[in-house]
Amino acid sequence: MIQLDQLDRSDDRSPYLQIAAALREAINVGRLGPGDRLPSESELTGFYGVARMTVRQAIQELKTEGLVMAEHGRGVFVRSAPVVRRLASERFARQHRDRGKAAFLAEAEKVGYQAGVDSIRVHEAPVAADVAERLGIKAGDPVVVRERRYLANGEPVETATSYIPAEFARGTAITENDTGPGGIYARLEEAGHPLARFVEEVAARMPTPAERRALQLGPGVPVLTVVRTAFDEQGVAVEVCDTVKAAYAYVLEYDFPAR
Amino acid sequence: MIQLDQLDRSDDRSPYLQIAAALREAINVGRLGPGDRLPSESELTGFYGVARMTVRQAIQELKTEGLVMAEHGRGVFVRSAPVVRRLASERFARQHRDRGKAAFLAEAEKVGYQAGVDSIRVHEAPVAADVAERLGIKAGDPVVVRERRYLANGEPVETATSYIPAEFARGTAITENDTGPGGIYARLEEAGHPLARFVEEVAARMPTPAERRALQLGPGVPVLTVVRTAFDEQGVAVEVCDTVKAAYAYVLEYDFPAR
DNA sequence: GAGTGGTCTAGACCACCGC
DNA sequence: CGGTGGTCTAGACCACTCA
Numbered sequence: 001m002i003q004l005d006q007l008d009r010s011d012d013r014s015p016y017l018q019i020a021a022a023l024r025e026a027i028n029v030g031r032l033g034p035g036d037r038l039p040s041e042s043e044l045t046g047f048y049g050v051a052r053m054t055v056r057q058a059i060q061e062l063k064t065e066g067l068v069m070a071e072h073g074r075g076v077f078v079r080s081a082p083v084v085r086r087l088a089s090e091r092f093a094r095q096h097r098d099r100g101k102a103a104f105l106a107e108a109e110k111v112g113y114q115a116g117v118d119s120i121r122v123h124e125a126p127v128a129a130d131v132a133e134r135l136g137i138k139a140g141d142p143v144v145v146r147e148r149r150y151l152a153n154g155e156p157v158e159t160a161t162s163y164i165p166a167e168f169a170r171g172t173a174i175t176e177n178d179t180g181p182g183g184i185y186a187r188l189e190e191a192g193h194p195l196a197r198f199v200e201e202v203a204a205r206m207p208t209p210a211e212r213r214a215l216q217l218g219p220g221v222p223v224l225t226v227v228r229t230a231f232d233e234q235g236v237a238v239e240v241c242d243t244v245k246a247a248y249a250y251v252l253e254y255d256f257p258a259r
Numbered sequence: 260m261i262q263l264d265q266l267d268r269s270d271d272r273s274p275y276l277q278i279a280a281a282l283r284e285a286i287n288v289g290r291l292g293p294g295d296r297l298p299s300e301s302e303l304t305g306f307y308g309v310a311r312m313t314v315r316q317a318i319q320e321l322k323t324e325g326l327v328m329a330e331h332g333r334g335v336f337v338r339s340a341p342v343v344r345r346l347a348s349e350r351f352a353r354q355h356r357d358r359g360k361a362a363f364l365a366e367a368e369k370v371g372y373q374a375g376v377d378s379i380r381v382h383e384a385p386v387a388a389d390v391a392e393r394l395g396i397k398a399g400d401p402v403v404v405r406e407r408r409y410l411a412n413g414e415p416v417e418t419a420t421s422y423i424p425a426e427f428a429r430g431t432a433i434t435e436n437d438t439g440p441g442g443i444y445a446r447l448e449e450a451g452h453p454l455a456r457f458v459e460e461v462a463a464r465m466p467t468p469a470e471r472r473a474l475q476l477g478p479g480v481p482v483l484t485v486v487r488t489a490f491d492e493q494g495v496a497v498e499v500c501d502t503v504k505a506a507y508a509y510v511l512e513y514d515f516p517a518r
Numbered sequence: 519g520a521g522t523g524g525t526c527t528a529g530a531c532c533a534c535c536g537c
Numbered sequence: 538c539g540g541t542g543g544t545c546t547a548g549a550c551c552a553c554t555c556a
Binding site: 017064196198202247250 | 312319323455456457458459462463464465466467468481482483507509511512513514515516517
Binding site for chain 4: 040041042056059070071072073074075076
């Protein structure tokens with residue numbers, strides 16, 4: 001078993017917190033690396049001389065921090081180092097669209113990931129109030145809804161739902177499963193809506209149970225949400241894209257002038 | 260006690276998950292509103308006829324989702340609705356500095372919060388490798404470190420640590436507790452470093468125990484981290500600011516051109 | 519002091535995994 | 538099959554809050 005500090009009775013922290021701290025330390029200094037298995041519950045109860053529930057509480061603590069992940073029947077494993085992807089503000093540059101790449105795929109390939117998309121579902125529906133407000137249309141107006149899930153190295157890392165006012169999407173490949181080279185944005189530009197700017201609203205929260213399933217998240221792993229609104233050169237909102245990303249897999253980078 | 264569904268033995272979910280679901284449902288339909296107290300552990304053990312640990316596990320589930328918050332000796336309470344704050348990219352506009360307001364205070368007042376700062380600690384220290392890389396200096400070079408905590412309506416919502424290369428800070432109010440009107444950025448500009456652009460790296464994760472204390476976060480509440488690097492008109496990095504924000508209190512807004 | 523949640527013990531049975 | 542984590546029981550003592 002790896003080297004761990006024994007309990008310190010004079011320490012005012014509870015035993016379970018001390019055990020959690022010892023394991024966290026082992027991970028931080030690299031005695032336990034990504035993918036390594038933690039000592040089993042029975043090894044830890046033996047080493048520390050505590051009840052099983054105490055050890056489980058310590059491990060629960062690390063799960064809540066997102067440091068480790070339990071696999072039933074196999075063990076508790078150190079979560080792999082963040083698949084840090086940097087999405088610079090230039091990720092929607094027209095240059096990529098001209099080369100025929102959609103934003104996610106272009107960025108993922110740049111950092112050397114094998115990227116993929118699945119669960120594409122396209123349909124038309126009346127728009128909800130919050131999206132309608134961003135699009136500057138009336139709630140209930142028809143929009144084309146495109147739902148999809150992005151994979152990096154086969155692991156789901158992001159779900160995205162785009163809303164495009166039906167009048168902009170009808171008669172284009174936006175209503176098809178495959179939008180063609182350059183994706184939605186290339187089709188919008190061809191349809192007479194050259195894109196001028198994006199507004200992104202970024203937040204973080206815990207996932208809903210459905211999001212946990214879709215992104216295969218363990219308990220205690222947060223999500224980053226980004227709602228992007230795309231405007232054309234007339235200042236008309238032409239798309240709202242609502243994305244939910246596994247937080248561990250993303251660092252979003254923004255570059256802006258001081259003005 | 261409020262109305263709750265009894266356990267369903269034919270349900271394939273564990274009792275603790277069923278209890279969690281019943282409580283979640285009560286919150287979602289409004290039988291329990293923000294600030295309301297949940298039935299006590301002993302009430303729930305009695306009602307469901309299960310052991311206390313089973314009830315505690317159900318409550319742990321809701322804590323992890325950020326729905327409720329336990330207060331020792333008082334009870335478990337439904338978390339109040341998020342205090343959403345929007346920080347537009349223009350929040351560091353020179354215009355605010357010229358009017359004598361630091362960024363956080365200007366923004367908070369705009370949305371009608373009573374803002375505050377505490378725990379200011381200023382010292383000089385050798386810089387860590389990750390910050391040094393962003394500042395374009397050598398690890399171990401001296402930097403002025405400014406640590407502070409921001410409050411909105413008396414509640415801590417963000418901690419911030421700024422690192423300024425000592426050569427830029429010495430002899431200015433940056434080394435004082437009170438940096439004067441306009442804050443650090445105004446002093447840097449006066450010292451011959453007019454600011455040109457910022458780069459922000461945004462991510463989300465679970466807080467460390469120390470961060471949970473500093474931001475008074477319940478378990479299961481994520482943080483948004485923003486590392487901002489400020490560049491002057493010569494392209495020199497003059498400050499790195501590492502912030503940790505209570506996720507529920509923030510929506511970050513970025514506006515950028517499509518290019 | 520009564521009631522609350524926080525921590526802990528010492529067991530038990532189960533489901534899942536890999537050999 | 539043995540080892541792993543998942544769930545559960547029935548107690549115990551403690552620290553905190555509030556009347």
